[in-house]
Amino acid sequence: MKKYFLLFALLFTVFASQAGLFNNKASFLNVDDAFPFSAQISQDKKQLSIRWDITEGYYLYQDKISAKVGSEPQSLSMNFNQNAEIHEDPYFGRVAVFTKPLVAYVSGKTFGDNQNIEISYQGCTEGFCYPPEVKTLKVGDLSITSVEEKIPQNSTALLAEQDRLAAGLFQSKYAVFGFFLLGLGLAFTPCVLPMLPLLSSIVIGQQQRPNMLRAFSLSFLYVQGMALTYTLLGLVVAAIGLPFQIALQHPYVMIGLSVLFILLALSMFGVFTLQLPSSLQTKLNTLSQKQTSGAFGGAFLMGMIAGLVASPCTSAPLSGALLYVAQSGDLATGAITLYLLALGMGIPLMLITLFGNKILPKSGEWMNTVKQSFGFVMLALPVFLLSRILPEGWEPRLWSLLATTFFVWFALQMPKNGLGYGVKVLSFVCAMVAVQPLQNLMWQHPLGQQSAVKNTEISHIKFQRIQNLQELDEVLAKNPHNIALLDLYADWCVACKEFERYTFSDKSVQNALEKMLVLQVDMTKNSTENKAIMARYQVLGLPTILFLDRSGNEISGSRITGFMDAEVFLNWINKIEN
Numbered sequence: 001m002k003k004y005f006l007l008f009a010l011l012f013t014v015f016a017s018q019a020g021l022f023n024n025k026a027s028f029l030n031v032d033d034a035f036p037f038s039a040q041i042s043q044d045k046k047q048l049s050i051r052w053d054i055t056e057g058y059y060l061y062q063d064k065i066s067a068k069v070g071s072e073p074q075s076l077s078m079n080f081n082q083n084a085e086i087h088e089d090p091y092f093g094r095v096a097v098f099t100k101p102l103v104a105y106v107s108g109k110t111f112g113d114n115q116n117i118e119i120s121y122q123g124c125t126e127g128f129c130y131p132p133e134v135k136t137l138k139v140g141d142l143s144i145t146s147v148e149e150k151i152p153q154n155s156t157a158l159l160a161e162q163d164r165l166a167a168g169l170f171q172s173k174y175a176v177f178g179f180f181l182l183g184l185g186l187a188f189t190p191c192v193l194p195m196l197p198l199l200s201s202i203v204i205g206q207q208q209r210p211n212m213l214r215a216f217s218l219s220f221l222y223v224q225g226m227a228l229t230y231t232l233l234g235l236v237v238a239a240i241g242l243p244f245q246i247a248l249q250h251p252y253v254m255i256g257l258s259v260l261f262i263l264l265a266l267s268m269f270g271v272f273t274l275q276l277p278s279s280l281q282t283k284l285n286t287l288s289q290k291q292t293s294g295a296f297g298g299a300f301l302m303g304m305i306a307g308l309v310a311s312p313c314t315s316a317p318l319s320g321a322l323l324y325v326a327q328s329g330d331l332a333t334g335a336i337t338l339y340l341l342a343l344g345m346g347i348p349l350m351l352i353t354l355f356g357n358k359i360l361p362k363s364g365e366w367m368n369t370v371k372q373s374f375g376f377v378m379l380a381l382p383v384f385l386l387s388r389i390l391p392e393g394w395e396p397r398l399w400s401l402l403a404t405t406f407f408v409w410f411a412l413q414m415p416k417n418g419l420g421y422g423v424k425v426l427s428f429v430c431a432m433v434a435v436q437p438l439q440n441l442m443w444q445h446p447l448g449q450q451s452a453v454k455n456t457e458i459s460h461i462k463f464q465r466i467q468n469l470q471e472l473d474e475v476l477a478k479n480p481h482n483i484a485l486l487d488l489y490a491d492w493c494v495a496c497k498e499f500e501r502y503t504f505s506d507k508s509v510q511n512a513l514e515k516m517l518v519l520q521v522d523m524t525k526n527s528t529e530n531k532a533i534m535a536r537y538q539v540l541g542l543p544t545i546l547f548l549d550r551s552g553n554e555i556s557g558s559r560i561t562g563f564m565d566a567e568v569f570l571n572w573i574n575k576i577e578n
Contacts, residue, residue, distance in 0.1 A: 031130045034058045035123050039135075041111065041142040048106040048142075050119055052098075057125055059087065059097040063549070064122035064132065066556065067106045069115055078556050079105045086578060096578065113140030179337045183344020212354065218299045219353045223346030225303025230342035231335045251389045258382035260305070268375035303346075369413055376406045389491060400437035407431035461504045461513060463487060463520035468529040469536060475519065476552045483555070483576065484517040486546040488533070490524040493542040495563040506566035512573055516547075547576055 028034075036053040048067070052060060062084040066075045081103040084096035111117070119135045379402055387395040411427035414420040466472045466486070476484055489496045503509055523530045523542060533539070537546055537554060547558040558576050560569075 028125065028128050029055060029058070031123070031133055034125065034130070035060060035121070035133075037119075037135060039119070039137050039142055041139060041144060043144055045111045045113075045139065046107060046109070048111065048117065048137075050104040050106065052102045052104075052121070054099060054101055054123075058123055059099045059125070060102065060121055060123040062096040062098060063555065064120065065104060066120045066553065067104075068118050069111075070118070075553055075556060076106050076109070079107075081105075111139045113138075115139045179340040180344040183341040184347065187345045187348040215354055216350070217296065219346075219350040221296055221299040222303035222306070223343065223350060225300040226306050226346055227303075227339050227342035229304050229306075230338040233338055235335050254385045254389055257305070258385050261378050261381045261385075265375040265378035268378060269372055372409070373406075376402065376409075396437045400434055403434035404431050404438065407434060461510055461518055463518050466519050466521050466533075469532050472519070472521075472533070473552055475517070476548060476550055479517045479550050481515060481517050482549065483515075484519055484548045484550075485513065485573075486548055487518070487520040488523050488539060488542055488544045488546070489520055490522065490526075490542050493523075495543045498563045499543060499545075503564060503566050503569050506570075508570055509566050509573075512570055515577065516573075547573075 034055050035058065036055075038051045038053075040049045040051075041047070042049075050067070054060060062080075065078065067078055068075050080098070082098065082100065084098055087095055087097040106117075115138075117137045117139065119137060120132060122132045123130050383395070383398045383402060386398065390398075407427045407430045411424045411431070414424040414427065416424070464475065466475065472486070487496075487499075521530065521533055523534075537544075541561070543561065543563065545560040547555045549555060555576060558572075560572065564572065
């Protein structure tokens with residue numbers, strides 16, 4: 001009996017070992033069990049929440065997660081509830097992954113019930129990698145989540161500044177009023193500060209000393225003119241969803257505005273007088289005082305012009321505002337929000353003008369001097385505008401000519417005795433210093449050579465020029481690197497030139513960009529090919545720098561709008577690479 005028992009035990013052991021030998025295939029979960037997927041939409045249909053309950057031991061690639069509407073090529077902006085971890089992957093090398101339950105927030109536009117949203121993602125585990133997965137969601141079929149659910153404030157995942165702003169605005173029920181605060185901040189940017197002397201020249205550059213009510217009325221109408229420009233801009237952007245404001249930086253527009261400011265400056269110097277026809281003036285006199293009517297109309301008109309001058313400056317806040325308006329697609333929202341933005345920009349101008357008026361001395365001959373001095377301020381605006389389209393060497397020469405003329409004129413206004421004599425001498429000294437670039441031009445001093453040296457120094461980054469979308473797709477398909485930088489550049493873009501001069505000339509930046517394919521599109525002419533590129537990537541203005549993968553898809557949250565110095569730019573691209 002013992003023999004039969006031992007024989008049975010031996011046979012069982014052999015069969016068991018064979019079962020273990022031939023059944024050693026690793027057991028991996030299917031993709032839906034490894035990454036349980038769910039999605040919800042907010043009550044107002046402006047925020048999509050996507051959740052993956054990632055199983056322990058599995059992970060999702062951050063750069064493989066994307067969302068888009070239907071067949072649209074552009075991916076939607078996405079933010080995560082946590083930071084990705086760096087993982088040494090046997091397939092992709094050093095990559096950013098998520099290993100814990102993950103929530104992704106997609107916001108920035110209002111979704112329609114009949115729209116389909118495609119969610120793409122890919123994950124792996126030790127020794128096994130799943131193929132890319134695509135989930136198609138119909139918005140109308142999604143369950144509703146709480147409207148109080150927000151993008152986490154402590155998330156530091158990479159997200160472009162203008163996209164973060166647009167997303168934040170969409171989630172706030174006080175979004176419209178947030179534009180007023182944005183305007184207050186924009187009032188102190190280099191694009192809006194030049195408006196202050198323009199407004200002051202209208203208010204105090206008159207023959208009579210304005211009272212408080214008159215100063216307030218003039219400044220208020222000036223701001224309303226500026227607000228009208230922004231309101232129309234909001235309507236246009238909301239209506240067509242295209243970067244309309246870039247056309248305002250066309251060289252012809254810059255030249256036209258420059259000629260207008262030069263004519264206004266000449267009128268302030270007394271070369272000629274701008275006034276209405278006598279017949280119309282007579283009619284206006286029956287209604288109100290002639291000077292009051294003319295000044296009020298002029299203040300409103302100059303406010304509109306100032307809005308045109310400042311609107312092309314696409315700093316990140318303004319880009320976010322335009323992105324919000326474009327994605328809302330609502331004309332009323334576009335008009336109101338951009339009006340409040342302009343109103344916020346105008347309030348500091350009004351306050352400074354009013355307080356400045358209170359400390360002015362009584363009327364006198366000084367008013368003519370002030371009027372002429374603001375003529376020089378008017379001439380500074382054409383220099384500011386033309387510097388965007390003129391060769392680099394001419395900008396310092398124009399500033400030199402203007403500064404030298406001003407200091408000589410100012411010296412001639414001073415009396416020859418007392419304190420005036422000292423101011424006169426100091427003004428002549430300043431004029432001698434300011435005239436140096438003109439002396440370099442006259443004596444062929446190596447200003448041009450210095451500029452050439454600078455251009456040589458900043459040309460170390462060899463951008464590959466792209467002409468159209470087809471060429472871009474072909475180049476990206478052959479990209480030996482994982483990431484491509486696409487710089488949208490124009491000769492009239494001031495911040496683009498700042499990138500060249502201060503950022504791309506930095507050795508550390510140049511070394512970091514050696515790991516990327518660096519491409520550039522010349523947007524100067526705003527051609528049909530340019531517009532096609534802008535339409536694909538929803539570019540609102542310049543400067544814009546995009547970071548693309550090999551398929552031509554923009555890396556979520558990596559876009560740069562507005563100038564970055566070398567240190568900030570270097571940190572930005574390091575985050576993208578990591």
